[in-house]
Amino acid sequence: MDLVAACRAFVSVSERGSFTVGAAAAGMAQSVASRRVAALERHLGGRLLERSARTAGLTPFGRDMLPLTRRLVELADRLEQEAETARDRPLRLAVPLTCSPAALARLIAEAHRAGIPLDPRPGAPAERADLVASGEVHGALLAVPPGEAEWRVPLGLAVADDPGGGPLWLDTLRPGRADRERRPRHVRVQPEDDVLHVRDPLARLGDAVGLRPAQVAVARTQAAAAADVLGRGDALLCSPGEAAELRLHWRALGESPGLARGFTLAAAQDADDDAARVRLACARALARCLGAAA
Secondary structure: OOHHHHHHHHHHHHHHOOHHHHHHHOOOOHHHHHHHHHHHHHHHOOOOEEEOOOOEEEOHHHHHHHHHHHHHHHHHHHHHHHHHHHHOOOEEEEEEOOOOHHHHHHHHHHHHHOOOOEEEEEEOHHHHHHHHHHOOOOEEEEEOOHHHOOEEEEOEEEEOOOOOOOOEOHHHHOOOHHHOOOOOOOEEEOHHHOOHHHHHHHHHHHHHHOOOHHHEEEOOOHHHHHHHHHHHOOEEEEOHHHHHHHOOEEEEEOOOOOOEEEEEEEEOOOOHHHHHHHHHHOHHHHHHHHOOOO
């Protein structure tokens, strides 16, 4: 016997005082409702309804059992609703601000094909770390030194005008004696690269080649940084993919050709399985989002 289905039939018939009306309201044939109520009576060991040609009234035993059977039906309905919600629960993943909308769309689509309703949350490095530590997201692509990374993204300089072949050297941005009254060209650093393992080596290189401290500066946004490249002749620290999307010319950094971003996928507490599913099902799409090798 299906206990929930039998209770559902009993509740619907008793509330309407008729097998015909109650069965129709419960979406079943009258004969099915009658069999289910009879099976429930045998299971509980007492008569629940007094039957007549047109009506079905509660017995004293039926009145005692009705509140509990109604509660059981309500709980069963809630269980089904909660299960549906849990199946469709979006998996929140904190991702870098540098992920393009097109790459994120492909990541979401690839995750959905694997049965993972993914909800990317773009944020700066410190924000992503805070989100995963607090449990506000299930996982996060954290910025880490390249030696500790699952994904590694090469960094170089992008400029507006084609510089020709070969790397770009920081010392070409060093202002000369005749440039004292003019604004020197800057290296614009995106918020994603405002981390110790990228910002500090770049600043040390700038000092070593004679750049002014203000020439290596963190921009508010990628768009603001790119605007300075296009409008003021600055250079943007970025990946090859970002330069291509911005239609800039990218070259490796001459003094430090190995400068790179590093990323690892970290899971929130008790969300290791979720992170593992994303890592396994979406490895290629994650790499595309980050600009790393697949």
